[in-house]
Amino acid sequence: MTSPRQWLRAAFGALDGFCSRVFTPAWNPMLQLGALGWYFFWIVAVSGIYLYAFFDTGITRAYDSVESLTNAQPWAGGVMRSVHRYASDGLVAVAVVHLVREFALDRMRGKRWYAWITGLPVLALIYVSGITGYWLVWDTLAQYVAQTTAELFDALPIFGEPISRNFVNEAALSDRFFTLMSFLHIAAPLLLLLFMWVHIQRHAAARIQPARGLGLLVLGSLLVLSVAVPAVSQPRANLDAVPAVVDLDWFYLPAYPLVQALGGAATWQVLGGALLLMGLLPWFPRSRPPPVARVSLPDCNGCGRCVTDCPFGALTLEARSDGQSYAVEAVVDPDRCLSCGLCVGACPTATPFRSSLSFTAGIELPQVSLAGLRDELKSACAALGGDDRLVVFACAHAGDLAEDLKRNAVVARMPCVGMLPPSFIDFALARRLGDGVVLAGCPGNACRERLGQRWTEERIAGLRDPWLRARVPRERVALSWRDDLDAFRRGLTQQPAFPAPAKTPTGTGSPPARPRWPAPARVAGMAVVLGMISAATALLAAELPWRQLEAGQGVVRLSIRHATEPKVPCKPLTPEEMAALKPNMRRPVDCPRERWPVTVELERDGRLLYRGTHEPSGLWSDGVATVHRAFAVPAGPQSITVRMRDGGRADGFDHVRSGTIDLQPGQNLVIEFEGGTGFSWR
Amino acid sequence: MTPITWRDEYSIGLPDVDHEHRVLIAMINELAETLGPKTPRERIVGALGEICSRIAAHFALEEREMRSLGYVGLAEHKRDHERLLEDILDIMADVESPADYDPAVLEQRLSAWFTEHFRTQDAKLHHWLAARR
Numbered sequence: 001m002t003s004p005r006q007w008l009r010a011a012f013g014a015l016d017g018f019c020s021r022v023f024t025p026a027w028n029p030m031l032q033l034g035a036l037g038w039y040f041f042w043i044v045a046v047s048g049i050y051l052y053a054f055f056d057t058g059i060t061r062a063y064d065s066v067e068s069l070t071n072a073q074p075w076a077g078g079v080m081r082s083v084h085r086y087a088s089d090g091l092v093a094v095a096v097v098h099l100v101r102e103f104a105l106d107r108m109r110g111k112r113w114y115a116w117i118t119g120l121p122v123l124a125l126i127y128v129s130g131i132t133g134y135w136l137v138w139d140t141l142a143q144y145v146a147q148t149t150a151e152l153f154d155a156l157p158i159f160g161e162p163i164s165r166n167f168v169n170e171a172a173l174s175d176r177f178f179t180l181m182s183f184l185h186i187a188a189p190l191l192l193l194l195f196m197w198v199h200i201q202r203h204a205a206a207r208i209q210p211a212r213g214l215g216l217l218v219l220g221s222l223l224v225l226s227v228a229v230p231a232v233s234q235p236r237a238n239l240d241a242v243p244a245v246v247d248l249d250w251f252y253l254p255a256y257p258l259v260q261a262l263g264g265a266a267t268w269q270v271l272g273g274a275l276l277l278m279g280l281l282p283w284f285p286r287s288r289p290p291p292v293a294r295v296s297l298p299d300c301n302g303c304g305r306c307v308t309d310c311p312f313g314a315l316t317l318e319a320r321s322d323g324q325s326y327a328v329e330a331v332v333d334p335d336r337c338l339s340c341g342l343c344v345g346a347c348p349t350a351t352p353f354r355s356s357l358s359f360t361a362g363i364e365l366p367q368v369s370l371a372g373l374r375d376e377l378k379s380a381c382a383a384l385g386g387d388d389r390l391v392v393f394a395c396a397h398a399g400d401l402a403e404d405l406k407r408n409a410v411v412a413r414m415p416c417v418g419m420l421p422p423s424f425i426d427f428a429l430a431r432r433l434g435d436g437v438v439l440a441g442c443p444g445n446a447c448r449e450r451l452g453q454r455w456t457e458e459r460i461a462g463l464r465d466p467w468l469r470a471r472v473p474r475e476r477v478a479l480s481w482r483d484d485l486d487a488f489r490r491g492l493t494q495q496p497a498f499p500a501p502a503k504t505p506t507g508t509g510s511p512p513a514r515p516r517w518p519a520p521a522r523v524a525g526m527a528v529v530l531g532m533i534s535a536a537t538a539l540l541a542a543e544l545p546w547r548q549l550e551a552g553q554g555v556v557r558l559s560i561r562h563a564t565e566p567k568v569p570c571k572p573l574t575p576e577e578m579a580a581l582k583p584n585m586r587r588p589v590d591c592p593r594e595r596w597p598v599t600v601e602l603e604r605d606g607r608l609l610y611r612g613t614h615e616p617s618g619l620w621s622d623g624v625a626t627v628h629r630a631f632a633v634p635a636g637p638q639s640i641t642v643r644m645r646d647g648g649r650a651d652g653f654d655h656v657r658s659g660t661i662d663l664q665p666g667q668n669l670v671i672e673f674e675g676g677t678g679f680s681w682r
Numbered sequence: 683m684t685p686i687t688w689r690d691e692y693s694i695g696l697p698d699v700d701h702e703h704r705v706l707i708a709m710i711n712e713l714a715e716t717l718g719p720k721t722p723r724e725r726i727v728g729a730l731g732e733i734c735s736r737i738a739a740h741f742a743l744e745e746r747e748m749r750s751l752g753y754v755g756l757a758e759h760k761r762d763h764e765r766l767l768e769d770i771l772d773i774m775a776d777v778e779s780p781a782d783y784d785p786a787v788l789e790q791r792l793s794a795w796f797t798e799h800f801r802t803q804d805a806k807l808h809h810w811l812a813a814r815r
Contacts, residue, residue, distance in 0.1 A: 301702065303742035325701040326743075348738035353774065355728040362739065430775065462764075465742065469768055 008104035016444025082226030113282035140243035155264025306343035341419025418452025
């Protein structure tokens with residue numbers, strides 16, 4: 001039985017592997033989605049600062065300034081605008097893929113809750129930032145976003161009166177509203193940046209810059225896409241009409257059709273439920289964490305290498321507690337330690353060349369003793385024969401190893417391949433336990449413990465402590481995520497016999513990683529992949545229109561704001577009544593504040609479209625009663641009747657208006673009510 | 683057998699590091715004193731393994747201190763550390779191979795292996811630290 005998560009994990013494994021072949025592991029975008037998110041953020045920020053210099057706030061000036069920016073300086077403003085849009089789409093794309101991937105790899109369970117939970121506000125703020133941005137252009141898409149957002153927020157019981165009424169006509173809308181929106185469009189990204197920083201706080205060596213080559217490729221793709229498919233405005237917003245068809249940006253606005261289909265309240269329930277579910281995921285189902293790393297003080301001199309290499313900031317150096325003449329010692333925070341063992345691989349005392357029966361390193365995992373690993377290797381390897389004996393150090397997440405890797409081989413498992421101290425590789429080859437050593441890590445270089453594979457590569461290359469000794473013949477060491485293992489195995493038998501004993505050669509260095517594809521094929525592959533991603537971005541950003549209103553329909557909108565009479569008229573108090581009141585409550589006239597509700601009916605061609613009773617707002621029901629409802633109806637000549645009861649009568653109506661209208665397709669007919677003049681529509 | 687004796691010039695002025703230097707000298711001396719034609723090979727290799735592990739940790743500590751002090755000669759000093767770690771493994775390999783094993787040579791090599799680094803790199807660090815004060 002395969003769970004969706006296992007299925008997803010397999011899919012990501014395949015995708016990671018594919019991208020490693022196309023982009024090389026160093027440039028693999030799947031392994032630096034978070035860093036790409038940061039990169040996109042900065043691109044959006046820089047292009048946004050440029051756009052802000054040319055943006056005017058105002059109902060007409062907003063659209064005019066964006067149009068002039070796009071058309072008058074196509075090679076500067078136009079490109080900047082397109083880059084701004086596509087990079088922010090890229091931000092959503094990498095954030096969502098990042099989230100799904102972390103879920104698939106189970107990198108959010110238990111003690112790893114922190115990055116998952118702090119990622120949720122990051123995601124929400126990305127959406128707020130993008131949506132407020134679309135609002136600023138004030139084209140028909142902005143109008144759609146404004147009206148639908150207002151509808152969504154009106155479903156929350158936090159506003160005294162519907163904010164939708166701000167968008168019924170231009171007279172209701174203020175220029176300063178655009179000042180507010182541009183403020184929000186700057187404030188939300190700043191808050192986003194803060195949460196992005198919070199998001200990475202528990203990750204040592206968190207990657208916030210993609211590989212330079214990949215960064216240039218992405219920037220190049222953004223520029224090409226911006227020139228090929230420039231971001232443009234849709235027609236100018238017109239509040240007297242309903243934009244029947246809008247080109248949605250499906251990266252940012254997929255929830256908007258949902259608001260129309262389900263209504264505001266149900267949309268909140270769906271979004272809130274999804275958020276709650278995601279917030280609970282790290283703890284359900286519960287996991288039982290393995291025992292955490294343990295420091296052996298007699299073997300620890302406080303060198304701090306484990307602290308440097310811990311991917312989760314679970315180690316610190318604290319004042320010495322055992323009286324030895326050292327200043328500090330390593331201390332494990334059990335709430336953060338994920339028992340990955342990378343600290344063990346960093347510890348200088350973790351070497352199998354120590355031959356005492358039960359040595360301990362300065363830091364070890366209780367469940368994998370290094371002395372035990374050494375003895376197990378020594379005894380198991382004695383059973384191997386021939387000249388292609390393999391010693392395989394495999395991480396727990398490497399999955400089932402290929403049959404060929406298990407033939408004439410000893411396989412030692414550990415929580416992460418980064419747990420292996422490099423001296424074990426030296427030991428296995430120097431003591432002739434095998435003819436070759438294979439380190440098998442997570443498929444596609446997607447280390448589940450973040451840095452195990454990277455640290456391993458760097459230790460082998462002499463870029464990170466502890467170095468793999470120069471005397472170790474590098475052609476006898478293979479990394480499953482980098483090297484062709486079949487070729488490696490064949491190569492072992494063809495190599496000159498092991499010189500005995502192994503000695504340090506003069507001149508050291510490790511051979512460069514062998515890319516799996518030849519250079520021209522990789523360049524072509526990168527171009528095809530980036531081209532496809534760019535095309536998909538352009539398509540999703542503006543080329544998949546959404547019809548919110550059927551052809552041949554218009555909208556009749558009830559937009560009423562009416563303060564009714566108090567239910568009980570004011571009454572002068574008699575002196576006796578006044579005397580009965582507390583001194584500070586005494587008043588000559590008593591006016592109960594509660595007002596009458598309004599009951600509204602809307603009829604079209606003799607058929608009832610709507611009937612509803614709306615209470616006055618306010619805790620004392622003494623505010624205005626508001627009605628805001630929109631109805632999509634077929635266009636054409638039709639009779640409309642609207643009635644309202646706003647007093648104490650049991651039936652019948654106080655205000656009625658009937659008439660014939662000729663509704664145009666796409667027209668937004670607003671029915672309003674003024675105390676003095678009654679109903680009006682236009 | 684002439685064990686290494688602690689000399690004041692070995693002290694470089696960092697308490698952790700000086701403490702470990704003494705411990706290491708004691709370990710090497712202890713091994714040197716037991717060295718003889720009849721000493722079991724495994725015992726020598728075992729002692730060398732412990733020295734190797736201890737000195738690797740010592741170098742790690744010294745490198746951390748040098749890094750945090752911003753020592754200018756760090757890269758050169760570290761290179762010498764790595765060379766020494768290569769050397770001790772070579773020494774161990776020689777002990778294991780019957781043809782290359784000679785207790786007198788071994789003792790001389792060990793002593794040179796240890797004191798040469800003292801004379802050069804550690805002395806430089808010492809002077810640098812002294813000039814800083």
